[in-house]
Amino acid sequence: MKSPDSERENSPSARVLALFPGALGDFVCFLTALRALSERGKVDLLLARSEYAALAPPNVTTRSLERYEISRLFVVGSEGEQAIRRFFAPYESIYSWMGSGEEGFIRRLRAAAGGKVEFFPFRSSDSRMHMSDYYLTCVAGPASQKSAAAVRLQPEDILWAAEFAQGRGLGDRRILVLAPGSGAREKNWPVEFFLEVSRWWRCETGGQVLVVYGPAEEERLGEPGRWDGAIQVRGLSLGKVAALLSRCDLYLGNDSGLTHLAGALGIETIALFGPTDAAQWAPRGRSVTVVSRNVPCSPCSSSAMKRCAHRKCLAGLSPDAVTGLIRRLAERRRPASSARNPESVENIATS
Incomplete structure (x- = not known):
C-alpha cells in the first residue's frame, strides 16, 4: 500500500521543486528525469541558464538558481528566516543536484523545507553509467532501458527557422552543421579539420554548411572569413x-x-570524442555515431586533459576518416527500427 505522502507526490496537483546547476549538455541529459518528475505534477525548476527553458517539458516552470532564497542557504542561521521557509513551503518534495557535498547547505535546506528534500551528487560515481540514466535513476529508480531525451520545439522557433532557410536560399540543398566549439578547448577537434570538412561537403555534395558557435568561442575558432561559403x-x-x-x-x-542537443533532436549526429568518456557522455538519439581513436590514454582525467602535450586522441583523427564516415552516413538510410532505439551509437576507431 502506498503511503499518503507517496500518493500526494504522485497526484496531479503535487508540486515539485528541482535544483539543477548544469550546463547545456548536462541539462539535455537531465531532460528524461525532468519529464519523469513532470508526470507526477507541476515542477518548478531552478536552473543555471534561463535560456534552457525553451527545451523544458510541458508542466515545468523554470526560474534562475541565482535567487535570494538559494544564496541565503549558504549563510549560517538563514534556515530560520520566514522568507526562506515561505519559499519552500508549497512543495511536496524537493530534489537537489547542487550542494550535495556542502553539509551546511544540506542542513539548512532540510530545516527550511521541513525535511522533504532529497540530495544527489551532480555527477554519478559510476564511470560506466551514462549521465542520462543516472539522473533518471535518481527520481525513478533503476531504468529498465536506456533513457533518451525528447526536445520540445516552440512554434515560434519553428516558424523562424523556416523563414531563415527561405531567406538564405537553402531550399532543397543538403545541410551539414558544423559545431567546432565546446566548453573546453581540450575537447575540440582542430578547427582546421572542420574547415577541411566544410570545403569537402560543399564540393562533394553541392550542399550548404552551417557553422554554429557561441560568442565565447568566436575568438579561438578563427576569423569569419576562413569559413568561405559557409553560413555562420x-x-x-x-x-x-x-x-x-x-x-x-x-x-x-x-x-x-550542442552535440547532445542535436542527438536528442534525432538528426544524423556525429560526435567526436577524445579525452572524455563516451560511456558517460555520448549524446543519445536515434541516429548518433560516436567517433573515437580509442588511444590507450583515453579517456583521461580533467587534469591530464589540460596538461596533455600531444592531444593525439583528437589531433590524430584525420579529416579523411571523418569525411569517409559522413559519405557513408549520407548514402545509407537508417532502418525504421532505429527510430525506436533511444541510443544507436556506433563506435569507430581510426588509425
Missing part, C-alpha cells in the same frame, strides 16, 4: 538553434552541449 550562425536563442538544427541533414561536433 551566432547569437541565436537556444530555441532558435534547436529549431534550425532540426531542419538539417547531418551534424558534426565535439563533445558539447
Whole structure:
C-alpha cells in the first residue's frame, strides 16, 4: 500500500521543486528525469541558464538558481528566516543536484523545507553509467532501458527557422552543421579539420554548411572569413538553434552541449570524442555515431586533459576518416527500427 505522502507526490496537483546547476549538455541529459518528475505534477525548476527553458517539458516552470532564497542557504542561521521557509513551503518534495557535498547547505535546506528534500551528487560515481540514466535513476529508480531525451520545439522557433532557410536560399540543398566549439578547448577537434570538412561537403555534395558557435568561442575558432561559403550562425536563442538544427541533414561536433542537443533532436549526429568518456557522455538519439581513436590514454582525467602535450586522441583523427564516415552516413538510410532505439551509437576507431 502506498503511503499518503507517496500518493500526494504522485497526484496531479503535487508540486515539485528541482535544483539543477548544469550546463547545456548536462541539462539535455537531465531532460528524461525532468519529464519523469513532470508526470507526477507541476515542477518548478531552478536552473543555471534561463535560456534552457525553451527545451523544458510541458508542466515545468523554470526560474534562475541565482535567487535570494538559494544564496541565503549558504549563510549560517538563514534556515530560520520566514522568507526562506515561505519559499519552500508549497512543495511536496524537493530534489537537489547542487550542494550535495556542502553539509551546511544540506542542513539548512532540510530545516527550511521541513525535511522533504532529497540530495544527489551532480555527477554519478559510476564511470560506466551514462549521465542520462543516472539522473533518471535518481527520481525513478533503476531504468529498465536506456533513457533518451525528447526536445520540445516552440512554434515560434519553428516558424523562424523556416523563414531563415527561405531567406538564405537553402531550399532543397543538403545541410551539414558544423559545431567546432565546446566548453573546453581540450575537447575540440582542430578547427582546421572542420574547415577541411566544410570545403569537402560543399564540393562533394553541392550542399550548404552551417557553422554554429557561441560568442565565447568566436575568438579561438578563427576569423569569419576562413569559413568561405559557409553560413555562420551566432547569437541565436537556444530555441532558435534547436529549431534550425532540426531542419538539417547531418551534424558534426565535439563533445558539447550542442552535440547532445542535436542527438536528442534525432538528426544524423556525429560526435567526436577524445579525452572524455563516451560511456558517460555520448549524446543519445536515434541516429548518433560516436567517433573515437580509442588511444590507450583515453579517456583521461580533467587534469591530464589540460596538461596533455600531444592531444593525439583528437589531433590524430584525420579529416579523411571523418569525411569517409559522413559519405557513408549520407548514402545509407537508417532502418525504421532505429527510430525506436533511444541510443544507436556506433563506435569507430581510426588509425
